[in-house]
Amino acid sequence: MHKGIVAASAPIFDYTGRIVAALALVGLEGVLDLEPDGRAIRTLLKATAELSKRLGFGGATGSADVVALNPPRENTLAHSRKAGALRAAAGR
Numbered sequence: 403m404h405k406g407i408v409a410a411s412a413p414i415f416d417y418t419g420r421i422v423a424a425l426a427l428v429g430l431e432g433v434l435d436l437e438p439d440g441r442a443i444r445t446l447l448k449a450t451a452e453l454s455k456r457l458g459f460g461g462a463t464g465s466a467d468v469v470a471l472n473p474p475r476e477n478t479l480a481h482s483r484k485a486g487a488l489r490a491a492a493g494r
Contacts, residue, residue: 406431410443412450417458425450 411426427434427442435442 408434408436410436410446412446413454414450415454415457415459415461417460419459419461422457423453425453 407428408431409426409428411424413421414423414425416422425446427436427446437443
């Protein structure tokens with residue numbers, strides 16, 4: 403990952419529950435908002451849930467399925483809390 407670049411991805415499931423694809427967002431740090439309740443992540447999750455549904459997936463998808471790749475930060479505790487919040491939001 404290059405300095406100043408951030409990314410997030412979410413899986414797309416088929417009717418068997420197997421991951422068959424993923425959608426990714428890539429942008430500049432400070433421009434692309436990767437907050438769990440932000441517009442970009444909500445849109446990403448909505449899109450992957452819809453695509454999974456079209457492929458016959460009947461299970462639930464949630465924000466815990468999002469993988470965010472951010473540049474290293476000085477405050478790694480805050481970053482790990484954000485990851486915990488993602489899991490908690492999905493009920494995991």
